[in-house]
Amino acid sequence: MQNANLLYHKTVVYSIISLLALPIAATLIYSFSSRWGATILPDGFTLKWYGQLFSDIRFLEAFGRSLLVCITALLLALVLVIPLAFVVFYYYPGYDRLMNVLILLPFAVPPVVSSVGLLQFYADAPFPMLGTPWILIGTYFTIALPFIYRAIANNFMAINLKDLVDAAHLLGASTPKAFFHIILPNLKKGVLASMFLSFSFLLGEFVFANILVGTRYETLQVYLYNMRQTSGHFTSALVMTYFFFIFICTWLGSRISKSNAL
Amino acid sequence: MSYVSVEGLSKAFGQNQVFSDIGFTIEQGEFITLLGPSGCGKSTLLRSIAGLNPVDSSSLTVAGQEITHLAPQKREIGMVFQSYALFPNMSVSDNIAFGLKMKSVPAEEMARKVSRIIELVELKGKEDCYPHQLSGGQCQRVALARALVVEPRILLLDEPLSALDAKIRKNLRIQIRAIQKELNLTTIFVTHDQEEAMLMSDRIFLMHGGRIVQSGTPESIYTQPANAFVAGFMGHYNILDKDSAAELFGLNGTQSIAIRPEAIYIQEPGRAYSEHMTQPTPAIIKDHQLLGNVIRYKAMIGQQEITLDALNRSAGHLIPVGSSVGLLFDRQEFQPVSLSVSTPA
Numbered sequence: 256m257q258n259a260n261l262l263y264h265k266t267v268v269y270s271i272i273s274l275l276a277l278p279i280a281a282t283l284i285y286s287f288s289s290r291w292g293a294t295i296l297p298d299g300f301t302l303k304w305y306g307q308l309f310s311d312i313r314f315l316e317a318f319g320r321s322l323l324v325c326i327t328a329l330l331l332a333l334v335l336v337i338p339l340a341f342v343v344f345y346y347y348p349g350y351d352r353l354m355n356v357l358i359l360l361p362f363a364v365p366p367v368v369s370s371v372g373l374l375q376f377y378a379d380a381p382f383p384m385l386g387t388p389w390i391l392i393g394t395y396f397t398i399a400l401p402f403i404y405r406a407i408a409n410n411f412m413a414i415n416l417k418d419l420v421d422a423a424h425l426l427g428a429s430t431p432k433a434f435f436h437i438i439l440p441n442l443k444k445g446v447l448a449s450m451f452l453s454f455s456f457l458l459g460e461f462v463f464a465n466i467l468v469g470t471r472y473e474t475l476q477v478y479l480y481n482m483r484q485t486s487g488h489f490t491s492a493l494v495m496t497y498f499f500f501i502f503i504c505t506w507l508g509s510r511i512s513k514s515n516a517l
Numbered sequence: 518m519s520y521v522s523v524e525g526l527s528k529a530f531g532q533n534q535v536f537s538d539i540g541f542t543i544e545q546g547e548f549i550t551l552l553g554p555s556g557c558g559k560s561t562l563l564r565s566i567a568g569l570n571p572v573d574s575s576s577l578t579v580a581g582q583e584i585t586h587l588a589p590q591k592r593e594i595g596m597v598f599q600s601y602a603l604f605p606n607m608s609v610s611d612n613i614a615f616g617l618k619m620k621s622v623p624a625e626e627m628a629r630k631v632s633r634i635i636e637l638v639e640l641k642g643k644e645d646c647y648p649h650q651l652s653g654g655q656c657q658r659v660a661l662a663r664a665l666v667v668e669p670r671i672l673l674l675d676e677p678l679s680a681l682d683a684k685i686r687k688n689l690r691i692q693i694r695a696i697q698k699e700l701n702l703t704t705i706f707v708t709h710d711q712e713e714a715m716l717m718s719d720r721i722f723l724m725h726g727g728r729i730v731q732s733g734t735p736e737s738i739y740t741q742p743a744n745a746f747v748a749g750f751m752g753h754y755n756i757l758d759k760d761s762a763a764e765l766f767g768l769n770g771t772q773s774i775a776i777r778p779e780a781i782y783i784q785e786p787g788r789a790y791s792e793h794m795t796q797p798t799p800a801i802i803k804d805h806q807l808l809g810n811v812i813r814y815k816a817m818i819g820q821q822e823i824t825l826d827a828l829n830r831s832a833g834h835l836i837p838v839g840s841s842v843g844l845l846f847d848r849q850e851f852q853p854v855s856l857s858v859s860t861p862a
């Protein structure tokens with residue numbers, strides 16, 4: 256009875272997983288095949304498409320731009336969130352709930368709508384921001400906030416922040432010293448996990464990237480979109496590379512947030 | 518002039534007045550236990566002395582120096598937290614050395630002091646371990662060493678033993694007391710365990726309802742509880758209100774009386790009792806509990822429940838529930854107490 260039940264559950268789970276994996280597997284095979292026309296199986300396998308992709312200077316540039324925009328936005332968010340979360344948790348623990356609401360606000364408006372607002376808002380900026388990476392960095396920064404705040408907040412709760420800082424104070428440390436010697440080193444886990452998770456999220460974001468800057472500062476997302484007319488094998492290779500990268504980041508992020516080692 | 522003196526200490530969190538107008542003095546090298554039920558404000562009182570939370574009013578002096586408005590960094594007060602609060606990113610020796618580092622003590626002197634204190638708390642061989650690799654008792658000793666190594670003027674211990682199992686607790690109690698005596702440290706130790714308080718302290722401050730209801734040596738608090746709360750908290754005292762006392766023993770005092778469970782005896786045939794004893798009062802055994810070397814009986818005299826302890830001499834001595842017995846009370850042990858808890862110390 257038990258075993259039959261288990262078998263049934265396993266069958267259901269694996270069927271769903273295979274179903275979901277099918278398009279990915281097909282894309283993967285397609286990206287490796289030299290030609291796959293009217294036959295059931297491809298005519299032959301090749302690395303040609305990947306070679307073409309990685310020698311396309313436009314792809315490498317777009318990739319570089321994406322990395323630059325995401326990493327800058329994340330660093331900006333960290334620099335803001337860590338001291339903020341410290342103040343909230345050490346001095347005003349009651350404000351954590353307020354913070355959770357505030358930080359989710361950017362998600363209350365659908366990206367298509369808020370990008371129009373952002374465009375209008377930044378049109379009046381003292382220096383031109385539209386079409387520059389700056390507007391994208393600013394937007395991504397707000398998107399990353401909730402991920403980073405939550406991870407850092409969980410981290411603070413896990414380390415018993417108040418007692419640690421109080422203990423450091425009694426041993427003669429000033430608040431900045433306590434922060435740098437004791438709090439920062441203990442945030443490694445939260446920082447790394449939230450960085451990887453929000454990174455993979457930002458890398459997949461398309462609406463803001465396309466509307467706010469589009470081809471004027473072509474990021475990976477926009478590049479992928481613009482290449483949709485070229486060979487299917489080539490775009491498959493592109494999609495797989497993209498997918499692989501996001502997968503690695505997500506995996507690292509969730510692994511770090513689960514492990515106790517750090 | 519006492520070494521530590523606290524006057525008019527008050528603290529409220531919003532509407533919640535945790536304590537008000539607390540005052541006491543402590544001599545140098547004294548071991549004081551702050552005893553009280555959970556939530557009565559013991560931790561808050563310690564944190565106020567350490568300067569970790571702002572107080573509403575007070576005057577605090579240590580060794581003749583007014584420290585009321587001093588930052589915690591400057592008070593030279595050591596504290597061991599209920600949660601230990603060891604720095605997870607630092608090894609045992611780095612944890613212990615932290616306070617010395619903050620004071621820019623030269624490296625050589627620092628190493629010497631750290632290794633001396635590690636020896637004192639018996640942590641040799643664990644210097645390079647991280648807190649998550651230590652047992653609860655070891656963590657506790659690291660926390661103690663970390664607070665001691667900077668040679669504080671007062672050591673505050675906030676229920677340092679409450680998370681440990683009974684055996685380690687007993688050992689650490691003795692160890693803490695021995696170290697305290699060796700260094701002649703003025704210490705305030707918080708606990709809600711009256712046995713621990715009795716064992717360790719020079720004096721006990723019993724806290725309840727935002728004030729210190731009684732202070733004194735363990736003997737004086739145990740044998741002369743000032744009110745019904747103290748009597749109930751320190752032992753399993755029986756409290757008889759003045760009407761029951763009059764009815765049972767013909768006393769016509771104006772106060773209730775408290776009687777310790779070990780000052781009540783079950784009459785044994787053919788045994789002579791001293792003249793301090795009352796005449797046997799008939800009672801019925803309702804319940805018994807084996808506490809190891811002691812058997813705790815609950816007996817009913819009419820509607821009045823009486824708790825009494827008898828030595829557990831042999832299993833054959835256990836009196837079955839429902840038996841009729843005669844109870845003798847030691848008159849010398851009758852303690853008049855007030856039922857109100859607001860009697861000042």
Ligand SMILES: Nc1ncnc2c1ncn2[C@@H]1O[C@H](COP(=O)(O)OP(=O)(O)OP(=O)(O)O)[C@@H](O)[C@H]1O
Nearest residue numbers: 530533535553554555556557558559560561562709
């Ligand atoms: N930061 C705070 N904000 C608001 N109220 C607090 C705060 N800290 C403590 N209290 C309140 O003060 C009272 C006393 O708390 P405290 O922690 O001093 O008790 P305690 O005697 O140490 O208890 P325990 O034995 O459980 O540790 C409690 O009613 C608690 O709710």
Ligand SMILES: [Mg+2]
Nearest residue numbers: 559560561599
């Ligand atoms: Mg407490």
